[in-house]
Amino acid sequence: AQKVTQAQTEISVVEKEDVTLDCVYETRDTTYYLFWYKQPPSGELVFLIRRNSFDEQNEISGRYSWNFQKSTSSFNFTITASQVVDSAVYFCALSEGGSGNTPLVFGKGTRLSVIA
Amino acid sequence: DSGVTQTPKHLITATGQRVTLRCSPRSGDLSVYWYQQSLDQGLQFLIQYYNGEERAKGNILERFSAQQFPDLHSELNLSSLELGDSALYFCASSPGGGSYNEQFFGPGTRLTVL
Numbered sequence: 426a427q428k429v430t431q432a433q434t435e436i437s438v439v440e441k442e443d444v445t446l447d448c449v450y451e452t453r454d455t456t457y458y459l460f461w462y463k464q465p466p467s468g469e470l471v472f473l474i475r476r477n478s479f480d481e482q483n484e485i486s487g488r489y490s491w492n493f494q495k496s497t498s499s500f501n502f503t504i505t506a507s508q509v510v511d512s513a514v515y516f517c518a519l520s521e522g523g524s525g526n527t528p529l530v531f532g533k534g535t536r537l538s539v540i541a
Numbered sequence: 542d543s544g545v546t547q548t549p550k551h552l553i554t555a556t557g558q559r560v561t562l563r564c565s566p567r568s569g570d571l572s573v574y575w576y577q578q579s580l581d582q583g584l585q586f587l588i589q590y591y592n593g594e595e596r597a598k599g600n601i602l603e604r605f606s607a608q609q610f611p612d613l614h615s616e617l618n619l620s621s622l623e624l625g626d627s628a629l630y631f632c633a634s635s636p637g638g639g640s641y642n643e644q645f646f647g648p649g650t651r652l653t654v655l
Contacts, residue, residue: 470631
């Protein structure tokens with residue numbers, strides 16, 4: 426069965442520091458999709474990125490970057506030069522695609538606090 | 542703003558009651574998903590509908606039911622409510638029904654059962 430582990434429950438950094446949020450996943454499927462979502466204090470879930478299992482290229486979007494490593498089953502998320510507005514709970518999620526439609530399974534989330 | 546709307550935003554009710562949560566997906570999206578977020582269980586998938594048909598089912602209690610209507614909006618019905626049903630209920634939508642689709646979430650309905 427699919428599983429996502431976010432070992433860091435809470436992280437606190439000072440503004441402008443870089444921070445990496447860890448995500449480790451488990452799946453037996455060779456085709457799968459990984460996602461990151463952000464949940465700011467207002468409560469809504471905001472989609473950040475999707476990667477499929479066949480694309481291990483790292484991705485950068487502004488201050489955000491993602492490191493996908495199949496060898497370690499990890500999909501880590503780095504925020505460079507963090508800002509107070511980055512304070513939120515970040516969720517990593519996984520869905521399997523090889524055997525049909527499977528639901529999105531979320532990790533428990535990492536609460537990031539960026540202090541001014 | 543994701544384009545997914547949910548009503549009501551907050552709901553306070555008593556044990557044993559029945560409530561209906563409503564969701565309108567983004568324009569053009571055919572899939573609707575329901576999730577429950579609670580402190581102890583985290584974000585749990587409940588059920589998915591695609592173009593009016595049930596597509597996938599998660600840990601949805603028998604007291605809960607959902608449907609998707611011809612205009613693609615969806616309703617989640619929760620009955621015989623218990624204290625433990627207090628949670629944030631999210632609806633999400635995606636263009637297709639496959640697991641590769643990114644899902645766009647609504648603002649959620651916070652349910653409090655007293």
